[in-house]
Amino acid sequence: MIKQLARALLVGAALAVASLAGAQDWPDRPLKLVVPYTAGGQFDVVARMVAERMQRTLGQPVVVENKPGGATLLGADYVAKSKPDGYTLFYAGANAFAIAPHLFAKVPFQRGDFETISLVSELPMGLVVSGQLPVRTLEEFVAYAKANPGKVNFGTSGSGGAQHLLCELVKDRAGIDMVHVGYKGTSQVLQDLLPGRVSAACDGLLAYAPHAKAGAVRILAVSSAKRLPALPDVPTFAEKGLPDATVASWGGIMVPAGVPAPVRARLVEAVTAAASAPEVQQRIASDAAVPRTTTPEEFDAVIRADHEKWGDVIRKLGLAGSK
Template sequence: MSSRRQWIQWAGLGAASLGVMGRAWAGPFPEKPIKMIVPYPAGGGADQWARIVAGKAEKLLGQPIVMDYKPGASTTIGADAAAKAPADGYTVHLIDSTAFAYVPNMRKVSYDPLKAFTPLVHLGDLPFVLVAHPSVPVRNLQELIAFAKANPNKLNCASAGVGSPHHLIAEIFKQRAGISMNHVPYKGAAQYIADLLGGQVDLAVSTLGPAMPHIQTGRMRPLAVSSGKRSSTMPDVPTIAEQGFEGFDEKPWNCFVTNAGVPAEALERLRSAFRATMDDPEVLQALRKTGVEEVGRMPLAQISEQMRLDNLKWGDVIRRAKITMDS
């Protein structure tokens, strides 16, 4: 009887230590691997973030998380596939502003950007960096502007696709600076990084992770970061705002979502696992090393509303700037 009583006490302590998370995980879900749709090619920033998070979340869920790369059409191929997947919790999607705020304001998409998905957790804010090939004779934004005005349409600026954050940040900067540059869209970071290193393009607006190793070796020259504050991973690189563009603060954000209509048990288990993952110090450190700021800070209740507000904000920007999918 005494041993039985001790066992009950031990079990009670174990259950208490698991807390709400443990109760949310009770039940059969998941019973098979989970697919994570990444709307960019392997090797870029999105791939890094997805793998960092999936590596921890799959241990908590007890099932593998398998990467499913669906690049193209400015991330909407991936978003469309995610929206059409069965609403059973076995599809997770890494979504960014492109799919819910940018492209839907440029052309019709096959999914409702504000109703097709249910948020799981905020990934973080993503400062971008404007980088140049060393052959371009500029070291800061003022020199870039002077060179671009003296050589109209000579410079080529790469992005991860028409309507991507990379593209729109470059467009806003060009408008405010009063310069023209040729836009060269790619499917993702791996492709534009390769061409920038090879000198096929002059400049790129990039997420920090893919660009940092080449900045450190001198094969790319950083000119400015897009956020209002300097990046913690590139503290020596000034912001666009610091270089004469007051108020410039563009740092698009990503989040992990699943389909709308996923059963409550599966949804809560996914949310518990992804929330615990984003709270893990090792995951936090790994994401910060790739340039992600404010990791997981946006409350779950705020994500859907922020998606709606961003859709309105960027719709206004895009219409005023007359940016189209052919830009």
């Protein structure tokens, strides 16, 4: 018995030493950062900035790989099933961890399949309408939709995500009838929004801001608690009498559960350094988002709070388990 115990302790110690040695050599090859959205959208742009800065800290390239689809569940599932060696990272948002567990009858992974690294930004969203639509304010949009029931549609980058739920909230609270059209990503939404094939969109605002300046689209309201410095003339939903639409998504980096503690610690250091760089924070703010870094524990708390908040929204809308 004593010999068996001693042997088990020796094996455990050997494994710990091997793990530590491997962690000291890490990284010795490029890392992969999986983004569950198409290229060019707000998540993708910020992820690429952070990936480039992480390379400076880690000494290895961090390659962004886009895996859109399934309200971000496809990308999340891919990472959940990846080897927990610190070489595969996930640029996570609220959709996979705070929304999907309530909205979908079955999700192919568990929250426990992931460990947090750090938040990068909070992502307020907005209601954007085509310049072809004869409205300039949220009040005019609501009046137009009520006068044309069932004829107004809205596009989002996927069914069941935060963007979709924001428009459903507006639809419910304003008492209007709109038809949802799901797309793979923001660029596809814009392709139909600009010529007016879809009337409106709920989304992060990075890709829409240049078109708003050109008059091709109009941003009617934002979902943040306060007006965004990058869009000072755009009112909040709360200002317009829709306080329930004060919601936000977020972007942050996670890894498959089981990554060795020393490797996870180095990732925390690299991500927070990258996301805290002045040029990155300035770019995030200029893109109508809010820069924010956290400890893993703080990130965990954000997920728990948003899981409860979005669950309440989904239940009130009668959408629980509807997908």
